[in-house]
Amino acid sequence: MAATRAEEAPVITSHHQLNDDVVTEILLRLPSTSVLRFRAVSRAWRAITTRPDFLAAHARRRPLELIVAEGLGGALHAVPLDDGLDVDARTIRCLLPSTPRAAHLIASCDGLLLLEVRGHAINNVERLLVCNPVTRQWTSVPLPRSGHTLTRACGFYPHSPSGEHRLLFLTNDDERGGMGTSASHYVRSLEAGETRVLGPAAATVHMFTLTPRALQYRGNLHWVEHPEAEEAQEIVVFDTVQETFRRMPRPPVGSFYDATDLFLLETAQGMLAVAAMRWGSVDIWVMEDYNNGQSWTRRHRIDLPPPLRHVGWVVMTWQNALLSGYSPSDVAVLYDMTEKKVVLKQMQLRCTDHLTGHVFRESLQRHAFFDVQQEQP
Template identity: 25%
Template structure:
């Protein structure tokens, strides 16, 4: 910029060396945020091909740098799950709330919440047009792994990358159809999603009931490897116990952790002398697709599985538990899931919090969790701090330029998952 305010073109001296394409790629571009890389695709064809996934090693190197960052930004995906018609309290005096109809979608989309914009969540991926989104009880929760999101329903399974706008609809399976006598509750299936650390392949696993009674051959597990398989394939071994239908498995260190359904008519623990020693969870290794049984914390007896959840906190598997006086929440953690020894759980933290919570993730050593009132909180060294209240957030649609709110009158619950935007190709 010259003294007169005009932009001047400065020529590079002939002796100044040029940065090679490889140096720019592997030393500079690989360290940039995903959003910046997506904008740089228009610079040249070479950059477009690399960033768009022509070389998978670049996206893996970029993912590695994201995980190695000392300070990670808060980034969450929020999916409002709408009430169906029977869930809405219709008030004729309220003219601002439109009651849900039977055709209203379960969730209008995936919204990105970032700490830099605390009171606004931005629509990242519109899922309102997906078939099957009209039945509020048929879609399962969300799962995230390395920037990819699993969005399963009873009759349709999708894997998508919200950052790159890629979507993969997995082929149908005869096991997605409910058996003649389907267990009551959330259907007959449970899903999981994660990465096989040996092959770096992403796998979707589906547990399903073949029958509702009888122990012989009534349980099944099938796997779909994204980018490789053309159809679902059943595992060589069947699950040792029935899992809770509709409850998403937790991905942890190369395995999926499933919760055993002790109330299932297909579960028989009459042979156990001590109910406290009953198996509680099953670990499904994504590398060799084998099963192993896990015990829960000493207080866990399988009766309150719907009120508990897993999360990975600083490399350990964590589970919350209400304290004895209902004014505290204990955090129990396990770090030896991969070992051959019996699983050991230890109480690590006690939070001064009087409500039940759902653990989400850790950000820079701060625990992020969701309460029953749709607040998002983070636990810092100085105590609990509210991040956002989801039913009063403004939800922005950049394509329409509109802001909406999803209040308690129209939303049954908010599904929230930890999210890291990435370039992984599906």
Template identity: 20%
Template sequence: MANPYLPQEILIDVFSRLPTKSIGKFRCLSKSWRTLLTTTEFIEFHLTRKTHKENLILVNPSHSLHVITLPIENDSVPRNLELLNTWTEVVGSCNGLVLLLNDEVKVFVVNPITLQQVNIPDSPVALKKNESFSMYGFGYDCSNDDYKIVTLSYYDTDNEYEPDCIDTFVDVFSLKRGVWKRVSCSPYDHAVPDISSGAFVNGAIHWLASSRESGYRSVIAGFDLANEVFYEIPPPNDVDLARFVFYKLVVLGGCLCLVNNTKSEFWMMKEYGLVESWTNFKIDVDCEWDIVKPLCFIGDEEVMLINEGDSLVVYSIKDRTMKDMVFGGIPSMFIDGGTFVESLVSPDFNG
């Protein structure tokens, strides 16, 4: 039982240093502790400690979810996540919440640690799914203390004129308010070869797109979640401005990462917004499969990736070697994945 003479701020300070799973156990030991440990104030303070473990969340070929805690040890084994559905894509994560899509393109926000989940309703103004293309993004708007889902959707005109995409509609869902709204159409052409999820960094969700100006140069378009407007991020100086729209844009090591899959080449923006901060590395070994998606760094010299063979592989930047990621003596097979931090944040603002 909680000590009635121990100041609440002391209790909060002590509990905030504990792992997320331990907090769940302590919530069951005392009514007063449960009340304290479920307050919004405690959950937010616990999140700010920045000591929470990072995890991989992975979708296997059977479309179930698995989680593995980083850093990976020799005896690490992915654990099955008891969130039953036919999962197809990990869109992104923020503060311990993960946005997932299922095979019916239904959107879910889940906390993989507490197993809370919320099924996000379709936008009432959304384009028909069988007649359009859509890309999703997920992030946190710190100015309004709100988590937002952004959908870019468009009809592909499929004609000989440029730009190919006449209008890209931008819909934003507020988890805090529980409503969708449509904002102004995107100023960019989003009819890109790879219908990819947005990359959330520095309060904005980013996609590759083409300018509508003469020449249709490739751009990195950021969507500011606070102001709900688009702006451009400068690309690396050594990329082809007419071609990098064919690349992939992801988050790697907390940074924007531009990936040329066909050449297995990577650029990372180490300091957000500064063109001089783009750094480059390349996979210098022969690969049977193209790289689909980088997931995370293992230490400072290795990066884990998913390849076209649905395998997890690890590339050593220092040694220039590639190896299969093996769990329990068996090479791992996953079709998509991402990272998230452990947290107590609930996806249900209205629960």
């Protein structure tokens, strides 16, 4: 009788007996590294996990993570960007075991990381690198102009009409390598492998050593700290579809704030915001109407508890603002935007580690520009 029941029991002994929809749903829930391993199970599973619709759906399900850097040329790690922000040996995972010497992370886009490699002179960018840390694929990106020209990669964005990933450069027109007052914008398509000039920048531009950090919001790139924004004290906006520039007013924070004290955010409600940082406190200004530059409202004032008295950057979790000091720093502040409560978080970081402020979401999507060069350069 027992043998008869065993023979009658529906036992799945092969992946062929699983419905493709069931397999797809299971694979969508797995981490990226597991999906890569399961591609070797069969041709059918490989076909499922390489379909464009599967790759897009899998990327959407990946959690947001905050990148931790282990010094120049060191490893890159990631921690879950959730409301608890538990940063210790249990939650930190390795993204890349190493990066090229003198390279540091400057942007993240669609599961891709953009790294800048500088030469002996602090102003001199030798090359740019793009990598997918999941697939360990790398490619070099040539600069728009050769020689001693000062160049900054200001933005990394998806161009929705073409499906391409593009880089926006601001390049000094002075061939001698000086700071100069004249500059031009260039765009580089990674897929097409072509660079073109967009046109001259504002009449007077004072190039600086820092690489401007952009916020992508509503299909546009926004900068509060940018060579073209310094004189007018405005937010620079770049339409990534039309590839044109415009300006919008900053919140009325007062003249005592420098651009380095302001940080752009997107709130959990999908609104553009600016964190105005000063010693001992941070104000959060929200733009109530994106089409009205005068609609800035101060929603929050965050009093910073010691030992964190000055903030280097701010990012948003689901309902909290995460504030961290300049590196190296092993403390952060979580501010509950609903309850308006402050929690001081102690993070277990090594002395060489620091939170970068860059947010990352894994992606297994294939990119043709990686076909030429697969390994770390």
